[in-house]
Each structure stands twice: as structure tokens, then as C-alpha cells.
Amino acid sequence: MKFAKRLEWCDSSDVGDILKALSDPEILSLAGGLPAPELFPVEEVKTATxxxxxxxxxxxxxxxxxxxxxxxxxxxxxxxxxxxxxxxKAEEVLITNGSQQALDMAGKVFLEEGSVVLCESPTYLGALGAFRTYGAEFVEVETDSDGMIIEDLERKLKEIDDVRLVYVNPDFQNPTGIDWSVERRKAFAEVVGRYGVAAIEDNPYGELRFEGPCPPSIKSFDRDGVVISLGSFSKIFSPGMRVAWMIAAPEILSKFGDMKQNAILCSSTLHQAQIVAYNEMFDLDAHVERICKVYKKRMSVLIDSVREFFPKEAVVVPPAGGLFAWVELPEGVNARDVFKVAVEEHKVAFVPGGAFFAEPGHENYMRLNFSNVPEDRLKEGIRRLGAVLSQSM
Ligand SMILES: Cc1ncc(COP(=O)(O)O)c(C=O)c1O
Incomplete structure (x- = not known):
């Protein structure tokens, strides 16, 4: 049997160990990116249905x-x-089966073998997978706690031929939790507009903001119609319904619409109607507020526990929203080795940070999830990880 060439890059061993660990019920997992299931509005969805x-x-x-x-x-x-x-406007919105489908379609719409995608360093693992399938070569743009460094973005846009896409996740990024400053959002929109390159603003976590209002999106500064804004009901309502959206200029949206039609014909009619009915009968914003309250508390427990149990060289910055905290370990500590000991000997899992970088190296990071673990289990998980780290550092 002959498989397509586009599968050749695909090495599932990287996430394979993690998935294996997640399927063991004895493992206390801080690895996933799942919402808290006890917050799903089950009764309300029954009524809406x-x-x-x-x-x-x-x-x-x-x-x-x-x-x-x-x-x-x-x-x-x-x-x-x-x-x-x-x-x-409503006609500028296309419903997708999760934002993940929009990423896959972006690969079809924009990329050819060898096309360059600029991304943050690190970036969302699922975007790396989606775009690699269509032949993308990734180039990382330097990133700090305010987002992409605009001078480096501009230098790369100037120097590299065939940049087809810039992919960013500016609100509580997966994996780092970084939340871009308003100045960076504005400058980013200006630069990609000037170079006429398509940019994806992937924002599934922005509404999970623990304090204050959401900052303006990158899309709100897009004067040139190059920014594609992605949002999703996965983290604020239900990931299982697979309902998300994109907002883009008409010529871009129609190409994505064609790709969607070819791929799946339409999204689930029932799940879309359920969300509409839920929104008529209940208060989605109040539901999101409830989620934020629980996640904020879990995040604080996680951060306090890291400070209590991890060696003092481990650096963690409390995120202001989202699902993840990012830990930097001293250089030379390999989080993949830590992962093996953690799972095999201490029955606790996380995601080694190296998986989120487009370029090799960067093995001294850990991504910790706090949304899917109750507070007492979070503390216990971090205590166990602290023991592994004290052993390995
Ligand atoms: C940054 C980012 N983009 C997209 C997705 C995919 O989300 P969806 O469930 O809407 O497909 C995820 C899922 O975790 C994510 O973290």
C-alpha cells in the first residue's frame, strides 16, 4: 500500500507517550488541555435541546x-x-468544526510544499501538525512576555521568500499563557498588513480572562483585510460539540467556505441550533464568568504549589487567564527525561515543552494544565513533580 507523501513528517511518538500516560487511570494528569467537565451546562443543554x-x-x-x-x-x-x-457582520463569519478545522483549511488555502509559516516561539502544537501536513516550513519569531517581537517579525518578512502565513495565539497562549500587549497587537496588524501576508489570530482562550475586560483583538486593528480571526465554543461551552468560528475578509472567507464544503459539507445542524437556543434561554456570559472563577482559583493553587514544592530555580509566571502555566527549568534539564520518571515512578504527567517549538532544542520547559484537575489533586500533582525535579536537578 502506498501512503501520501504528506504523511512522511508525521511522527506520533512525540505525543504518543503522553496519550498513553493519559489513558492510564492511575496517572494524575496535568498534561491535557481539557475544560473542567463538572462545569459543562448539562441540564441547560437538555432544556435547550x-x-x-x-x-x-x-x-x-x-x-x-x-x-x-x-x-x-x-x-x-x-x-x-x-x-x-x-x-x-454575520456574513463575515464562517462556522467551523472546532478551530482545528480552520487551521487545517488554512493549510489547504494558503500552503504549498516548502511554504513558510512564521510562528511564535513556542507555539500551539496542533497548528504545527495542521500546517506540516500541507508542507509548511516553520520559522520562529522571537517572542517575549508581551507577544511577538515586531522588529524580528518584520526582519523575517523582509528576508524570507514565500512567507504565506503568520500564525499567532495572542490571548493566554497555549502553551505559555502569554497575553499580548495592546501595542503589540496593533503593531502586528500594521506590519502584516503592510506586507500583505495572511495572519491567523487563533483565540480560543481570550474569554477565560480572570480579571477585567478583553483587550482589543488583532483583527480590530486590521485595516488591510489580512487577519483571520478564529474563536471557539470549545473552552467556554463544550469541546465535544465541535463548534467554532472564523471571521475574515470576503475573498478569504469564500475560499474557506469552498474548502469546508468539499471536506465536510456542513457543521452539525443540531449542535449549532443547541448553542443558539442555549443563548436565548440562558446567560452565556454568566456561564463564562463561573468558569473563570473556578479556573482562577485552580491557577492560584497551582502557582502556590509550584512555589512551595519545585526547586527554586524553576521559574513560573502566573497566567492572567486560559488553561495553562509554563515552567522554565534551568538549561540542561531535559523535561522529556523528567516526564519519563514522573509517569513511571510517580504517576503524574505534564507536557514536556520541547513539543511546542517549531525548531529543535528548548527542552527545559514544562506545560502544566490547571483547568481539568480539582484543587487538592493539583497540589498533590505538583508535590509529586517537585519530588521528581529535586531528584533530577
Ligand atoms: C491554540 C489552540 N487553537 C486551536 C485549538 C483547537 O480548538 P477547537 O476545539 O476549537 O478545535 C486549541 C485546542 O486546544 C488550541 O489550544
């Missing part, structure tokens, strides 16, 4: 348009305009 089926009957179970339920597109446009100052 009854309304959908009473009101829409068989239509709720039928195929629907590739662009998405017009009521959901309207709802997304309104929320994005109000929350992020992204002045979107």
Missing part, C-alpha cells in the same frame, strides 16, 4: 449550509463586536 426539537422539528436533523446557521453567525458577530471590538 428540547426547545430546538419542539421548535424546529426535522429541520434540526437535516443538512444545513456550509457557512453555518445564520442565527449563530449573527450571535458570534455580535459577541465579537461587543467583547473584542472586532466589528464583524
Amino acid at each position: 428540547a426547545l430546538v426539537l419542539d421548535r424546529e422539528g426535522d429541520k434540526a436533523l437535516q443538512y444545513s449550509s456550509a457557512q453555518g446557521d445564520p442565527r449563530l453567525r449573527e450571535m458570534v458577530a455580535r459577541r465579537m463586536t461587543d467583547k473584542y471590538g472586532t466589528p464583524a
Whole structure:
């Protein structure tokens, strides 16, 4: 049997160990990126589903348009305009099956073998996988605690031929938790606009902000129509429904719409209608506030525990939102080795940070998840990891 060439880069061993660890019920896992299931609005979804089926009957179970339920597109446009100052209209919104599908489609729409994608250092592992499938070569742009360093971005845009995409995750980035400053967002939009290169602003975590309002999106500063804004219901409602959205200029949106039609025809009619009905009957913003309260508390427990149990050379910055904390270990400590001992001898898992870099090296980092673990288990997990680190450092 002959498989496609595009699979050749694919090495599942990297995440394979992690997935294996996650499937062992004895392992205390700080590795995943899952929302807290006890916060899913199960009863409310039951009520909303009854309304959908009473009101829409068989239509709720039928195929629907590739662009998405017009009521959901309207709802997304309104929320994005109000929350992020992204002045979107319903016709500028395309519903996708998770943001992950939008990343896959971006590969189809923009990339050829050898096309360059500029990304943060580190970046979201799932974007690396999605774009590599379409032949992407990644170049990391220097990044600090305010986001991408704009001078380095501009230098790379100037020097490198065939940059097709710039991919960023500016609100509580996965994996670092970094939240870009407003100045960087603005400068980034200006630079990618001037170079006429497509940029993806991937934002599944922005609403999980522990204090204060959301800052303006990069898209809100996009005067040239090059920024593609991605958002998702996965972390604020339900990842299992696989409902997300993108907002982009009409010529970009229509290409993604064609790709979506070819790939899956349409998103789940029922799940889109459930979200619309939930939003009519209940208060989504109040639900998000409840999630933020729980995650903020878990984040504090995690950070306090790291400070109590990790060797003092380990550096962690408390994130202001999202699901993850990022720990920098002294150079020379290899987090993949730490992972093996942690899983095998102490039954605790995390994600070794090297997996999130497009370029090799960078093995002295750990990504810790706090959303999916109750407070007492978080403390216990960090205590165990502290013991492993004290042994290995
Ligand atoms: C940065 C980032 N983008 C996209 C996704 C995919 O999310 P979705 O569930 O909407 O496909 C994730 C999932 O964890 C993520 O962390």
C-alpha cells in the first residue's frame, strides 16, 4: 500500500507517550488541555435541546449550509463586536468544526510544499501538525512576555521568500499563557498588513480572562483585510460539540467556505441550533464568568504549589487567564527525561515543552494544565513533580 507523501513528517511518538500516560487511570494528569467537565451546562443543554426539537422539528436533523446557521453567525458577530471590538457582520463569519478545522483549511488555502509559516516561539502544537501536513516550513519569531517581537517579525518578512502565513495565539497562549500587549497587537496588524501576508489570530482562550475586560483583538486593528480571526465554543461551552468560528475578509472567507464544503459539507445542524437556543434561554456570559472563577482559583493553587514544592530555580509566571502555566527549568534539564520518571515512578504527567517549538532544542520547559484537575489533586500533582525535579536537578 502506498501512503501520501504528506504523511512522511508525521511522527506520533512525540505525543504518543503522553496519550498513553493519559489513558492510564492511575496517572494524575496535568498534561491535557481539557475544560473542567463538572462545569459543562448539562441540564441547560437538555432544556435547550428540547426547545430546538419542539421548535424546529426535522429541520434540526437535516443538512444545513456550509457557512453555518445564520442565527449563530449573527450571535458570534455580535459577541465579537461587543467583547473584542472586532466589528464583524454575520456574513463575515464562517462556522467551523472546532478551530482545528480552520487551521487545517488554512493549510489547504494558503500552503504549498516548502511554504513558510512564521510562528511564535513556542507555539500551539496542533497548528504545527495542521500546517506540516500541507508542507509548511516553520520559522520562529522571537517572542517575549508581551507577544511577538515586531522588529524580528518584520526582519523575517523582509528576508524570507514565500512567507504565506503568520500564525499567532495572542490571548493566554497555549502553551505559555502569554497575553499580548495592546501595542503589540496593533503593531502586528500594521506590519502584516503592510506586507500583505495572511495572519491567523487563533483565540480560543481570550474569554477565560480572570480579571477585567478583553483587550482589543488583532483583527480590530486590521485595516488591510489580512487577519483571520478564529474563536471557539470549545473552552467556554463544550469541546465535544465541535463548534467554532472564523471571521475574515470576503475573498478569504469564500475560499474557506469552498474548502469546508468539499471536506465536510456542513457543521452539525443540531449542535449549532443547541448553542443558539442555549443563548436565548440562558446567560452565556454568566456561564463564562463561573468558569473563570473556578479556573482562577485552580491557577492560584497551582502557582502556590509550584512555589512551595519545585526547586527554586524553576521559574513560573502566573497566567492572567486560559488553561495553562509554563515552567522554565534551568538549561540542561531535559523535561522529556523528567516526564519519563514522573509517569513511571510517580504517576503524574505534564507536557514536556520541547513539543511546542517549531525548531529543535528548548527542552527545559514544562506545560502544566490547571483547568481539568480539582484543587487538592493539583497540589498533590505538583508535590509529586517537585519530588521528581529535586531528584533530577
Ligand atoms: C491554540 C489552540 N487553537 C486551536 C485549538 C483547537 O480548538 P477547537 O476545539 O476549537 O478545535 C486549541 C485546542 O486546544 C488550541 O489550544
